[in-house]
Amino acid sequence: MSTTSLLLQEPTSGPATEDTTAHVQARSLTRIWGRGAAAQIGISDIDIDLHRGELVALIGPSGSGKSTLGSLLAGIDQPTSGSLVVGGDRIDGMRPDRLATWRGQHVGIVFQDFHLLPTLTALENVELAIELGLARVGRRDRRARAMSSLEQVGLGDLSRKLPAQMSGGEQQRVGIARAMVREPSLLVADEPTGSLDQANGHEVFELLTGLAHHGTTIVFITHDLALASDADRVVAMIDGRIDSITDRGGR
Amino acid sequence: MSGFVHQFRRAPGRILASVFALALAVGAVGVLGVPTVAGGTLDAAVERDGLADILVATTPIDADQLASVAALDGVAAAEGQVVVAVETTDGIETSLIGLDLDDQTMDILQLTEGRLPAEPHEIVTSSGFGTVGDRLVVDDTALEIVGHGGTLRWADSAVAYVDLESVLARTGGTNQLVITAVDDGIDELRAIADAARDVLADEGAAFTEFPVYLPDGSTPIDADIEQVSNLIGLLGIVAGLVALVLLASTTTTLITERTREVAVMRALGGRSRPLRRRLRRIAISITAVGLAVGLPLGVLISNLIARMVLEEFVGVTPGLAVDWMVVALSAVGALLGARLVAARAAARVTRLPLAEALRDRDGAPYGRSSGQRLAARIPTGGLFARLATRASLRRPARTVAVVVQISAAVGAAFLVPSLVTSVNGFNAASTAPWTWESLTSSRDPGLPFDVDGLEGHDDVEAGVYSFGEIDDWEVDVYGLESDTRFFQSELRSGRSPSAGSREAMLSAGFADRRGHDVGDAISIELASGPATFVIVGTAEDAGRALYVDRDVLAADLGAPGGANVVWSSDPAPALELPVATDVVTADELAAESRAGRDAIVTIFGAIGVVVAGVAALAVVSSMTVSLYERRHELATLQAIGARRRRLRGLLVRELVPIGLVGIAGGVVLGALGTRGIIGSFEASNAVDIGVVDATGALPFIVLATLAVLIMLAALVTRSVGRRPVAVTLRGAA
Secondary structure, three states, rough: OOOHHEEOOOOOOOOOOOOOOOOEEEEEEEEEEEHHOOOOOEEEEEEEEEEEOOEEEEEEOOOOOOOHHHHHHHHHOOOOOEEEEEEOOOOOOOHHHHHHHHHHHHEEEOOOOOOOOOOOOOOHHHHHHHHOOOOOOOOHHHHHHHHHHHHHHHHHHHOOOHHHHOOOHHHHHHHHHHHHHOOOOEEEEEOOOOOOHHHHHHHHHHHHHHHHOOOEEEEEEEOHHHHOOOOOEEEEEEEEEEEEEOOOOOO | OOHHHHHHHHHHHHHHHHHHHHHHHHHHHHHHHHHHHHHHHHHHHHHHHOOOOOEEEEEOOOHHHHHHHHHHOOOEEEEEEEEEEEHHHHHOOEEEEEEEEEEEEEEEEOHHHHHHHHOOOEEOOOOOOOOOOEEEOOOOEEEEEEEEEOOHHHOOOOOOEEHHHHHHHHHEEEEEEEEEEEEOOOOHHHHHHHHHHHHHHHOOOOOOOOOOOOOHHOOOOOOHHHHHHHHHHHHHHHHHHHHHHHHHHOOOHHHHHOHHHHHHHHHHHOOOHHHHHHHHHHHHHHHHHHHHHHHHHHHHHHHHHHHHHHHHOOOOOOOOOOOOHHHHHHHHHHHHHHHHHHHHHHHHHOOOOOHHHOOOOOOOOOOOHHHHHHHHHHHOOHHHHHHHHHHHOOOOHHHHHHHHHHHHHHHHHHHHHHHHHHHHHHHHHHHOOOOOOOOEEEEEOOOEEEEHOOOOOOOEEEEEEEEEEEEEEEEEEEEEEOOOOOOOOEEEOOOOOOOOOEEEEHHHHHHHHOOOOOOOOOEEEEEEEEEEEEEEEOOOOOOOOEEHHHHHHHHHOOOOEEOOOOOOOOOOOOOOOOOOOOEEEEEHHHHHHHHHHHHHHHHHHHHHHHHHHHHHHHHHHHHHHHHOOOOHHHHHHHHOOOOHHHHHHHHOOOOOOOHHHHHHHHHHHHHHHHHHHHHHHHHOOOOOOOOOOOOOHHHHHHHHHHHHHHHHHHHHHHHHHHOHHHHHHHHHH
């Protein structure tokens, strides 16, 4: 991927053209915290479609709403208004337990702060994602898949380490292994390379690109414009709205 | 204080919970003040009433005989009083207490309402006994109530006080001798009583009951108060223990959760010493607020319980009193404890490697200790089981604290019913040897019944019931027919006394504790003076009693052929007796025994509820804080697909083992506590009481404890589930 081939588009305004092939369809998506004078707008009136196997980079300054949009797409937050359909499931307004099950089956999340469970080893953290999302996988198979996922991120040797015994970069890679082990249809990664050096960051990006090639829709939230330029589309946000969408046109 | 305000703004719910729990714990320590509050009231009453040092019933004595006693060495003053058992025309059984109202130096009547009697037909009654202006008719004489009041000696009875002169005619002389000694040591009082007995004997009078000695300003219920105080002290220690654990865990939490904040300050150049000082101030300010609420609460609790104790055992309502020593020690202990624990926690927080502390979200990185790393290498059970186990290992001090708190709650909850069942068992064992349906006893002193006069009745048996002292222990002395039908105790050793012999049977528990065996000669101090018997058997009667031949005892007491009790197989025997009597049936006695037990249960139940409540609150407070700290972990689990049911299951897996260990510890604590308390009773009374563990209460205690923990898990899960996962996780970041 190259930054030179980016195609600038006008920012979206009003409902997007109906795209029946879209894996993710967000319409008038708005998230506001608080009420009245204390109301704080996270995102406002967002329309966006994401396709299967597409790698979309969300960029923008701090407070622009990238993480809020990512949280809504991942189903860990609920919009104040608007609709959100992922893989044919309308998830806005879904009840918490159903949403949790849905996340377990369809979504992988990589957090900026890793959010590994501190009392579980790297392998167990990844295994836990399988247990919660793919209940029918046997213990042995679960372990093998978790190990394979860790090996993919280059952490096969550290599988028995606890998060406190690992560096930030290693913990982030465990988080990525945990997110991708269930082969989700949607993976939301919130600044996954923030704690990594350039080489490791690129490695992680390549991993995500590989997942996208296998049909996973990737939402990649980053400040790294160099990495973002390698995405299929770059969505730039500002003040809770989409400022521009740059389509590389590759997919 | 600004530290407290700042912390309060930061997490008002948790700070309030900590302060409230701490305050209640400090308040519970206030029960330690009960003995002082109660003792202070009694001392004040003794001082006010001029309670005599020796109280003894006598045959009627006149002014000359009284003067002879007053002239004895060591006697400061001797007064005669009259006690007459009467029944009003309304059927109220009471006693007329004749006092020399114009010239009293002892047992001074204290008025609470109205005035003293000025006429022979005027009386003052105990509070609640009639109303001023009412008339009681006794033997065709109308007595007008002109006031209410009482003396400490009769505080727990409903009696009527009259001027001495107006009742002297009924007895032919005073029949109660009260003496104040120059020196009120017990040995001096015994010497005076012996001398008084001899003087009266020389002049044809006698003691009809064993003297009551009140040495060193004591009161007749000092022994009861002391036992109650011992119990309260034990429960107070449990409360204090819980308070300390709670204080330690609250303080540690308040500091540890600031690990990251402190790390940031260190990274920005903050020096460790001022940071530690700041952390200590936070803990101490919260403890100070807890004390500000808890100390008045403690004073209130101690006064409420002291009031219950004194009203039950003495019939005296105490005023508000404060045990400043307990207040001061609670305050100093809490502040010192908070300072020490805070210093330790602050030192740990400021010594953590900076990089690790900056990464840490909740002050408890897992994997620092070898035990934690070892646990991570033992993949026992499923992933959720491992999460649960390791969560307990993550903060071992807190886990231990919660276990101790649960143990204290369960211990208190088990101890109280165990005391009840033990008291029940003791009561049952005390009455078990007696097979009568009714007991008729003389309400006047001495042995006024004529045994020969009762010979014709098949269903009755006359006996003697008196008191004596063996080895300075007061004992019940029973004079029984050798072939008695109404007393059939199991024998631990030997046999029953033979007819007409100076043989005796002694309570087995007392005999064991005092080292008396079958074959020993035993000396007993009776109202009439010393007497000697030979022990031929020991009885399993749960009491402290000596059983001898009735006629021998009556002769020893100076009334051959006399008796003062009649046992009967008929609940309402038709007896013609020469004096006023009390009749009590076996059912009434059992009910009375139950009422006495209920009163004790109420008092200790109240203390137990305070201790168990404080401990339960401490558990809930600690667990809430602990679970609150883990909200990010729970949110992470939700983010990767865990439903609330799984979260609840995880918390239950965590809490139930802790709860079970706590319950086990509590049951042991309760059982040991019961044994300690009963043991102290046995030692201080030289009797066998025996412990009956309230095993029937255990299922309820276990279920209640587990229910609280499961409910806690459900509440936390519910509160976690209400917040969007992203919001909680952002809070973590």
